[in-house]
Amino acid sequence: MHHAAALLSLATAIPPHQFHQARVLEAAREVLAPRYPQFDTLASLFANTGIRHRYGVMPMEWYLERRGWPERTKAYLDGAEALFVDVARNALEQADLAASDIDTVVTVSSTGIATPTLEARVAKQMGFRGDISRVPVFGLGCAGGVSGLSIASRLAQARPGSNVLLVTFELCTLAVRHDELTKANIVAISLFGDGAAAAVLRAGDGGATQIEATGEKLWPDTLDVMGWSVDPEGFGVIFQRTIPDFVTEHMGPAVAEILARMELTRSEVDRFVCHPGGSKVISALERALSLDQGTLDHERDVIADYGNMSAPTVLFVLERARRAGLPARSLLTALGPGFTASCVSLRHAA
Template identity: 80%
Template sequence: MKHAAALVSMATGVPPNVFHQTEILEAARFLLGSQYPQFETLSALFANTGIQHRYGVKPMEWYCEPRGWPERTQAFLEGAEALFVDVAQKAIERAGLRVTDIDTVVTVCSTGIATPTLEARVAGKLGFRTDVSRVPVFGLGCAGGVAGLSIASRLAQARPGTNVLLVVLELCTLAVRHDELTKANIVAASLFGDGAAAVVLRAGDGGATCIESTGEHLWPDTLSIMGWRVDPEGFGVIFQRTIPDFVAEHMKPGVTAILSGMGLAIDDIDRFICHPGGTKVIIAIERAFSLDQGTLDHERAVIAEYGNMSAATVLFVLERARERGLPRRALLTSLGPGFTASCVALRHAA
């Protein structure tokens, strides 16, 4: 696959503040318990996610005070810029490149608004060339890691020999709400953390791990399943259907359709690398694809150590899978607002 886009390097990173799941539960109980009679019933969610700890761009005390758009945005810009620089530098160094060797930057983020966009804000700090191509992508949610890899690979393949830097960065904790007394808000509080991943891709000179094919599947009439609602306080999470149930019913047919477009079938896949929304979602994926329970071990490890970092999470799983050895063909999958499944088939030469 000489002319396919290859994974040259990758890196992941998290902000400095670590929160244990029990600590988050107690903070949520303090803030919401007296206002929301259903809180104690829903508090079991914190134990059922499979999460042990998560990371945030601000200390715990910051989240315990009411915040509006200006404060959330300032926290987003500061935290996102620092995390962007961290993972980008690591990925570029691991590729044996200089920052000036980067020709295109793809930035994926759905948890904050920045104009100018993040790659422009850090251009001076990192030292990007003045003619670097910028491709910011917003609104893909949890599907953004896989969809972003797909976009970056096509850009690399369109210009063989050029270096494409993909940065997927999500600061989900900044959307925490005190005024949202809903099950969706409790679910979000029990799941989400902050993190970022960066990948360098290049086409034209071969590579051990190549992007074999990409595809997406958009289900009609599913806009209300997942997304953001924007109001004066900030983003408000939308979860209007149970994701594990949707996965169990619809994911295999959707992925089968994507694979068919690639000229592949489920049996051609040696390893699934999935976005782990939580323990119940992981179990639903294993059942949907008739995998033995526990097959998605990297997914369980990442969700336990980092929580759900939206789009970045699947790239943490990919990093772990690469470190432990990829099979001949793996399929990255993620689900996100739309409601959409994004897939990338990886071909690995031993």
Template identity: 70%
Template sequence: MSKVRPKAALLSLATSVPPHIFLQKDIRDAAWEVFGSRFPDYERFASIFANTGIIKRHGVKPFDWYLTQRGWPERTAAFFEGAEALFIDAATRALAEAGLKAADVDTVVTVCSTGIATPSLDARVARRMGFRSDVSRVPVFGLGCAGGASGLSIASRLAQARPGSNVLMVTIELCTLALRLDELSKANIIATSLFGDGAAAIVLRAGDGGETLVEAVGEHLWPDTLDVMGWSIDPLGFGVILRRTVPEFVISELKPALTQILTRMDRTIADYDRFICHPGGAKVIDAIEAALSLHQGTLEHERAVIADYGNMSAPTVLFILERNLATGLPQRSLLTALGPGFTASCVSLRRAA
């Protein structure tokens, strides 16, 4: 008879943001100056800035840096500098909270979709962090906004496969570096109104410690949805792809997909006391509440995080998880995020006792 492996437990979670703070009203005014005279339809889209629910955001560069057109070399240099600093800060905080040092880490999972690094970010910071030479590195690219949930899923399975080992998962996104001054499109205006920078780190171990267990994980990939969300790539950098209305997609497609995922976990939506959801924006939060038949206002932490940080892509749902942990998780919670693919990623969490 095969031995049942212990579930992975969350030992710690830490978040980090870069030092530059941008007020949404200042971004709105700057966007009008940059796009207004060149984009005939801009006035029709300008109200987007007021409807996001965002008050402020963080960026790795000062405000004026973004008002000059940048190419790949400048964006990449900014990515290396900003991403490495955030990796070190978030990871160091998470390890300290878990009572560990970098040398205690056996596996590092690094999730990022807003910059290209070879060697990967974990290798670039390894010496400064103090990782062992035999640490296992798992860099993950392309998950976008789903990366926080999918990265936690990957890290939890690696921890469960080697009980007693320490797995560090770090997700970093520098969405502001994809700001494009040349793209006169609704998708680019939406991106300009939403995205900020941030990072989160989690330490997991299976077999001992941790009050919150990763009970099960699952994903759903919708066919023929490559145009919902993603990056285009050209000589100047990344350009956002948003060719379908995400709130409408959520209302029609989210609940059936979650039902399929949970059926494979032998669970139902009714089994969960709380939902912890990646908030694409205020309208997406409203759509999630409608799709899951939640009372309006239920996703209060989601609204608070989007107000304080904007949409940071992958790390955002872990900022929300951090607030839920601080106020206390119920017996069972479902962490969910949607991202390019188009994909729904789910992590079922439950209290250890």
């Protein structure tokens, strides 16, 4: 018998330090402009993102100094542990569960390295059982929120009645580089923030919002579109500004292909819930999905309030859509390194 996984709860969390976009631009100019003559021609990127403010795990002063792997890793571990506990406890409370009720935890993050992984580091503080199944996932980037939900739903479906906790967090600001005098680095500085999201899923006993189907599309020969390079100072962003063009050309056919495998059509989707990579990506998504301009309103609001937090961002959008009232069927979409489109169909009973 097919048991769909139900979404029992959804929570989000942000770190304590808020950065207004104008202040980020001012700080970036102070640090980079003296060594990078092209900076002023790229400064308009900061205004064109649609971002008002975003959040970071460290105070602004921390980012004004050059940092290496040890400092970045310490900031990642400290910041990620605090966010994990905050958002996971919120999700558990919403689901009326204790940490000891969780059978499987899926941890999704691509912005730092931790071994043991984060769910093990916080296990005692959280109160996880000793026999909990741990599924850490690295490398999905901006697709991690949707792909993580897909993975968690399949694990819940495989063991009906078990409780699966998904936690995704990204500390994108820790990848700020002083030595990378490139357009890609300026784009990253103008866009990225930190945040976390968590959800509890269970299959076998119903639920108002169910994961109906999942699907992905991987394009060959697209490794240079998005990702990390790794060098002695830290992660370096691989980020092509052609992403909006790629979305406009490829996302519509990809979604149609994924929906066909789900035995659904575009007309059966009542709402798209998209990872908002930036204002230009949102506009490209509306064109690619044949949506009226302005349709992706929650996406624009999330970008304005938090910036692009990579994997958790689409779950921030879903949280707003849930508060506003989900229609019968929503399709979550995200694009990430690979280059990959990931989709999850949600079926909601009012």
